Amino acid sequence: MIDALSDRPVYRQLADLLRAKIVGGEYGPGDALPSEIALMERHGLGRNTVRQAVALLREEGLVVTRQARGTFVRDALPVRRLSSDRYRRAPQRRGSGAGGTAEAIHREVPADPAVAEQLRVAAGTPLLERRALLLERGLPQQLSVSYVPLELLAGTPMADPARGPWPGGTVAALAGAGVRVTAVREVVRARMPRPEETRSLAVAVGTPMLAITRTMFAGERVVEAAVEIVVPGDRGELEYHVDVR
Amino acid sequence: MIDALSDRPVYRQLADLLRAKIVGGEYGPGDALPSEIALMERHGLGRNTVRQAVALLREEGLVVTRQARGTFVRDALPVRRLSSDRYRRAPQRRGSGAGGTAEAIHREVPADPAVAEQLRVAAGTPLLERRALLLERGLPQQLSVSYVPLELLAGTPMADPARGPWPGGTVAALAGAGVRVTAVREVVRARMPRPEETRSLAVAVGTPMLAITRTMFAGERVVEAAVEIVVPGDRGELEYHVDVR
DNA sequence: CAGTGGTCTAGACCACGCT
DNA sequence: GCGTGGTCTAGACCACTGT
Numbered sequence: 001m002i003d004a005l006s007d008r009p010v011y012r013q014l015a016d017l018l019r020a021k022i023v024g025g026e027y028g029p030g031d032a033l034p035s036e037i038a039l040m041e042r043h044g045l046g047r048n049t050v051r052q053a054v055a056l057l058r059e060e061g062l063v064v065t066r067q068a069r070g071t072f073v074r075d076a077l078p079v080r081r082l083s084s085d086r087y088r089r090a091p092q093r094r095g096s097g098a099g100g101t102a103e104a105i106h107r108e109v110p111a112d113p114a115v116a117e118q119l120r121v122a123a124g125t126p127l128l129e130r131r132a133l134l135l136e137r138g139l140p141q142q143l144s145v146s147y148v149p150l151e152l153l154a155g156t157p158m159a160d161p162a163r164g165p166w167p168g169g170t171v172a173a174l175a176g177a178g179v180r181v182t183a184v185r186e187v188v189r190a191r192m193p194r195p196e197e198t199r200s201l202a203v204a205v206g207t208p209m210l211a212i213t214r215t216m217f218a219g220e221r222v223v224e225a226a227v228e229i230v231v232p233g234d235r236g237e238l239e240y241h242v243d244v245r
Numbered sequence: 246m247i248d249a250l251s252d253r254p255v256y257r258q259l260a261d262l263l264r265a266k267i268v269g270g271e272y273g274p275g276d277a278l279p280s281e282i283a284l285m286e287r288h289g290l291g292r293n294t295v296r297q298a299v300a301l302l303r304e305e306g307l308v309v310t311r312q313a314r315g316t317f318v319r320d321a322l323p324v325r326r327l328s329s330d331r332y333r334r335a336p337q338r339r340g341s342g343a344g345g346t347a348e349a350i351h352r353e354v355p356a357d358p359a360v361a362e363q364l365r366v367a368a369g370t371p372l373l374e375r376r377a378l379l380l381e382r383g384l385p386q387q388l389s390v391s392y393v394p395l396e397l398l399a400g401t402p403m404a405d406p407a408r409g410p411w412p413g414g415t416v417a418a419l420a421g422a423g424v425r426v427t428a429v430r431e432v433v434r435a436r437m438p439r440p441e442e443t444r445s446l447a448v449a450v451g452t453p454m455l456a457i458t459r460t461m462f463a464g465e466r467v468v469e470a471a472v473e474i475v476v477p478g479d480r481g482e483l484e485y486h487v488d489v490r
Numbered sequence: 491c492a493g494t495g496g497t498c499t500a501g502a503c504c505a506c507g508c509t
Numbered sequence: 510g511c512g513t514g515g516t517c518t519a520g521a522c523c524a525c526t527g528t
Contacts, residue, residue, distance in 0.1 A: 280512075280513065280514085281513080281514070282512080282513085296514085296515090299514095310513095310514060310515090311513090311514075312513070312514050312515060313512080313513045313514060313515090314513065314514075315512095315513060315514075316513095316514080
């Protein structure tokens with residue numbers, strides 16, 4: 001099966017072999033691949049070569065390795081779809097809003113230059129910083145850091161940093177402060193997780209991330225800036241409706 | 246600098262060291278990292294350990310390795326922003342539409358079950374399949390496969406599979422056939438490139454992709470289904486405007 | 491305790507880019 | 510020709526998970 005004289009590196013040939021069995025369904029989601037020792041013996045390869053092949057599949061997102069347990073075909077996780085409808089002011093439809101539990105840490109901070117530009121305020125303006133982690137069935141779902149000018153929240157319960165999560169999301173929270181969000185701009189990127197994100201979001205190495213920069217507007221005024229909302233690519237997808245004019 | 250007795254693996258410590266110098270600016274975009282031999286000698290490590298550290302940084306998207314040349318801090322490529330405005334029927338604003346050159350292959354095919362469902366037609370319905378590769382300054386920018394029911398294009402130049410790219414994009418092409426696109430739905434995912442995509446899009450391994458499934462509507466009718474539009478995560482970002490109602 | 495993947499070393503040869 | 514990263518082997522010890 002594997003040709004040591006081929007131009008194609010041996011570890012790639014082994015990866016091709018295993019990949020074909022995975023996409024062909026011979027190894028289904030959750031199944032264990034043969035152990036490294038078994039692959040060494042079956043194909044007459046050194047262990048590092050086998051490990052290189054497995055590493056390639058891991059980078060492609062096809063398998064995960066678990067120490068002392070084995071190498072497993074990646075489970076198709078239930079993907080959560082985040083629709084642009086989630087910004088409706090009207091009551092959230094089931095399944096479209098925040099369905100899980102959230103942990104949030106609020107803090108009062110002065111605007112740093114980058115945030116100030118996004119919010120269109122002067123650097124140093126007092127802001128409420130909100131760091132939130134959304135959990136769904138115990139699995140971290142998204143991580144976000146966002147800012148609201150404190151002035152907008154003055155005199156409302158949201159101005160208190162000790163306050164917990166905002167039920168109903170940011171649009172509802174701002175509505176509670178008399179701020180009517182009229183539009184949202186999102187810029188979506190794909191990037192690899194930073195080392196600390198692999199921990200806090202509990203993602204396997206090699207899992208790409210959706211990174212969203214969100215800006216909320218009330219008319220011409222910017223009322224919220226989410227510097228980055230990070231969603232593991234194997235757990236979420238984003239849905240947008242665009243009206244063509 | 247590196248503690249062999251630490252709990253943290255040596256290769257991770259080396260990766261931490263190099264990462265700190267990259268994000269700290271000591272190695273700027275395009276700069277070469279020290280060679281593997283240099284890192285071996287400087288830190289008293291085996292070559293595979295050094296290579297493991299570099300591989301980690303490559304997976305994180307921080308560096309690219311080029312055979313016989315060296316390891317380089319990844320260039321911040323000019324990122325092309327794809328705005329939801331690109332679907333306007335009005336003349337495209339500069340920089341928002343398709344600015345580069347496109348290669349397209351058109352073919353007449355019967356609808357397979359998955360596409361039929363997305364298009365809401367019967368399986369086997371004759372479709373025009375369009376495979377397009379968008380280039381920008383010689384660099385592949387996006388790859389897409391999309392389908393339009395042939396019936397919609399009957400009697401127009403677009404029905405001819407031998408015809409080349411559609412200037413002005415799909416909305417303009419459909420307008421030319423008398424089909425007025427009113428809305429677009431996009432579902433965005435992040436995933437790693439498939440092996441053949443690393444070639445056709447010329448991306449470094451470890452570059453995450455934005456994968457978009459697009460559905461175009463004329464009223465209630467589905468007039469185009471793009472099964473997948475793939476954009477390298479280091480070359481593109483998506484911008485969406487959402488009106489909050 | 492046996493088996494798994496994780497880490498690490500030492501050494502070999504190769505393909506390629508530069509000068 | 511020399512230096513670079515790419516591939517591959519053989520062997521060692523470790524940490525962790527199962528029984």
